[in-house]
Amino acid sequence: MTVDWSAAWLTFRLAFWTTAVLLVLGVPLAWWLVQARFRGKSVIEGLIALPLILPPTVLGFYILSALGPNSVLGRQYQMIVGSPLPFTFAGILVGSVLFNVPFACRPFMAAFEGVDRRLIEASWCLGVSRIGTFFRVVLPLTWPGILAGMVLTFAHTVGEFGVVLMLGGNIPGRTRTLSIAVYDQVQALDYEAAARTSLVLVLISFTALWAASRLQRWAVSA
Amino acid sequence: MTRALVAQFVKRLNSMMSLAIELCVPADRFKTTVLFGPSGCGKTMTLRCLAGLERPDEGMIRHGDEVWFDADRRRNQSPQTRDIGYLFQEDALFPHLTVTANIGFGLSRYPGREREYRVAHMMELLGLTHLAKRYPREISGGEKQRVALARTLVRKPRLLLLDEPFSAVDAPTRDRLRAELPDWLSAFSIPVILVTHDREEAVEMADHLLVMHDGRIICSGAPEDVFLRPTSLEVARILGVETIVVGDVIECRGNLATLAIGPVRLHSSVSTSLTSRRVHIGIRADSIVLAPGPVAGVNHLSARIVRFHLEGATVRIEADCGFPLVARLSVREWRRLGLSVGSTLPIEIDPDDVCILPSCVDENGSRNRSGTSSEEPPKSGKETTRRQVDQ
Known part of the structure; x- marks a missing residue:
């Protein structure tokens, strides 16, 4: 059974790194949004939710405009790294991270909002710092929800198409993920290969959704 | 220090x-x-x-x-x-x-x-x-x-x-x-x-x-001190003083004032000079005593029981003694005296327990609070309305 293993490995790498980046950046962002009380908050929450309804190709196009070889940031990047951002793994990673912000941050925020504020205040009054409170009180109570967000992000990245295509350009081994491979295979009329690849994708997605729902249920019962 | x-x-x-x-x-x-x-x-x-x-x-x-x-x-x-x-x-x-x-x-x-x-x-x-x-x-x-x-x-x-x-x-x-x-x-x-x-x-x-x-x-x-001698009408209300009525100061001799509440005359011991004639008067229910016999220097009244409620170990009595009054008796006393609606009983109130309650604003319109020394900013509309009613 031939499955495009380089595409599979690339897909895995993309999903893994997207999830990792969003864990490191998304958790503090989500925590800050839940804690802070200021007037522009709903604007930022709206921005976070935007990729849910924005067509992926549109988002890909905007990122290309902002970070492509013709933009200010893009040229800076090219000077530092040596190659332009589009058509590289780094390029599709940036697109993937931005596109998955709501899939990570919204479950994170939901988990944090479920923590009774009095527990946090009690911890402060017992002399524990804000960061200490986060790691000793908030995280132990919310980690199932955070894990659910991570699983969702991973699964969503595996299924990405539009953003990766816009920024990656379908280069085998470098930016050709499983979902793009299916598209290619159908275009080349190789329906057998397309069927195999699609099955792999469905299995991964299904497993991820099952895991996420189990975690959500666990989080609620705890 | x-x-x-x-x-x-x-x-x-x-x-x-x-x-x-x-x-x-x-x-x-x-x-x-x-x-x-x-x-x-x-x-x-x-x-x-x-x-x-x-x-x-x-x-x-x-x-x-x-x-x-x-x-x-x-x-x-x-x-x-x-x-x-x-x-x-x-x-x-x-x-x-x-x-x-x-x-x-x-x-x-x-x-x-x-x-x-x-x-x-x-x-x-x-x-x-x-x-x-x-x-x-x-x-x-x-x-x-x-x-x-x-x-x-x-x-x-x-x-x-x-x-x-x-x-x-x-x-x-x-x-x-x-x-x-x-x-x-x-x-x-x-x-x-x-x-x-x-x-x-x-x-x-x-x-x-x-x-x-x-x-x-x-x-x-x-x-x-706070409970026995509420310093203002608001304090009396918050502390749950059961009887609060309006009366007039008829006479003030030394540290004893005579108050008129309707047809009833009450003596109240006062330590400060009174600034207005019309005052609020508060009497705590637990300061009302059944008078065993004529004792000098206290207020004697005759109260007719209008209503009563059982509250745990005490009975809350609403009576009329010329003005509406609330008193409290233990359940045992209530039964021992065989009281019911319509019964009349003599009661006794010490002048110390007849409290004259200034409202939070005196005649000059400035804040008047005991225990703290500075002034406070004017408050919400609620306070203004109450001020008007009191004067």
């Missing part, structure tokens, strides 16, 4: 209400100060400002030499560094930790063995040793509050702030905790500020009582 917690701050809560607090609490010995007032008067918000959980808009809060909050200098110390203990109304125990871990939560600066020792000692003191390995969801409400108290006391804070700590537990547990609390607290010599809306709790626990109303402290003093 005695160390004290001095606070003078203003906090705007919403368009209707703001908080303007001035207090001074000694901070170097065990003493319980109670903030007492009806729901919504701002007691909890005041406590939270003292703890550093809320930030006032103006003013300052100082503990001894340390400035905890100063609006002008933009200084606001976090609750972590104020070294206080705060007890919430209910259940702020960490659900993912055992009782032992909860109690030891704030002791991370101590090495493991010393932490264990302190926690064990505290559990023994508060009778919690048998619950050591349980989780908060496995223990009762009263036990949870005891654990919460242990958790704050084990750090030996400089000040203890209790926010209606017994309101969420059932009555027998509440009575037991109320009886045990002073023993525990005095063992630690920690000054305490306790917030409550329960009258009995305020009288039982307070060394010093602050009565709050509508965001302001309107009266302060020893509980007996």
Whole structure:
């Protein structure tokens, strides 16, 4: 059974790194949004939710405009790294991270909002710092929800198409993920290969959704 | 030099209400100060400002030499560094930790063995040793509050702030905790500020009582003084003085005034000169005595019983003695005297217990409060209406 293993490995790498980046950046962002009380908050929450309804190709196009070889940031990047951002793994990673912000941050925020504020205040009054409170009180109570967000992000990245295509350009081994491979295979009329690849994708997605729902249920019962 | 917690701050809560607090609490010995007032008067918000959980808009809060909050200098110390203990109304125990871990939560600066020792000692003191390995969801409400108290006391804070700590537990547990609390607290010599809306709790626990109303402290003093001689109409209402009527001052000779309430004449002992003729008069139900015989120097009246309610161990009697009056009798006395609706009985009221209640504004229109010395900003529309009614 031939499955495009380089595409599979690339897909895995993309999903893994997207999830990792969003864990490191998304958790503090989500925590800050839940804690802070200021007037522009709903604007930022709206921005976070935007990729849910924005067509992926549109988002890909905007990122290309902002970070492509013709933009200010893009040229800076090219000077530092040596190659332009589009058509590289780094390029599709940036697109993937931005596109998955709501899939990570919204479950994170939901988990944090479920923590009774009095527990946090009690911890402060017992002399524990804000960061200490986060790691000793908030995280132990919310980690199932955070894990659910991570699983969702991973699964969503595996299924990405539009953003990766816009920024990656379908280069085998470098930016050709499983979902793009299916598209290619159908275009080349190789329906057998397309069927195999699609099955792999469905299995991964299904497993991820099952895991996420189990975690959500666990989080609620705890 | 005695160390004290001095606070003078203003906090705007919403368009209707703001908080303007001035207090001074000694901070170097065990003493319980109670903030007492009806729901919504701002007691909890005041406590939270003292703890550093809320930030006032103006003013300052100082503990001894340390400035905890100063609006002008933009200084606001976090609750972590104020070294206080705060007890919430209910259940702020960490659900993912055992009782032992909860109690030891704030002791991370101590090495493991010393932490264990302190926690064990505290559990023994508060009778919690048998619950050591349980989780908060496995223990009762009263036990949870005891654990919460242990958790704050084990750090030996400089000040203890209790926010209606017994309101969420059932009555027998509440009575037991109320009886045990002073023993525990005095063992630690920690000054305490306790917030409550329960009258009995305020009288039982307070060394010093602050009565709050509508965001302001309107009266302060020893509980007996505050309760026996309410200093204003608002205070009397908050303290639950049962009989409040309007009357006229007919005569004032020395420190005895004669009041007219309808056709009835009452003597009241006064210590200050009276500024207006029409006054509010308050009589506490428990100060009314059945007159065994004519005793000189007290007020004698004849009361006809209109209505009565059984309230636990006492009977609340609504009577008419020329004006509506509320009295209280024990159930045994009630039965012994064979009273019922329509019965007439002689009653006796000491002139000390006939209280003349000025309203919060005297004739000059300026604030008039006992226990604190400064003026306060004008308040909401509610106050203005009441002022008009009183005059």
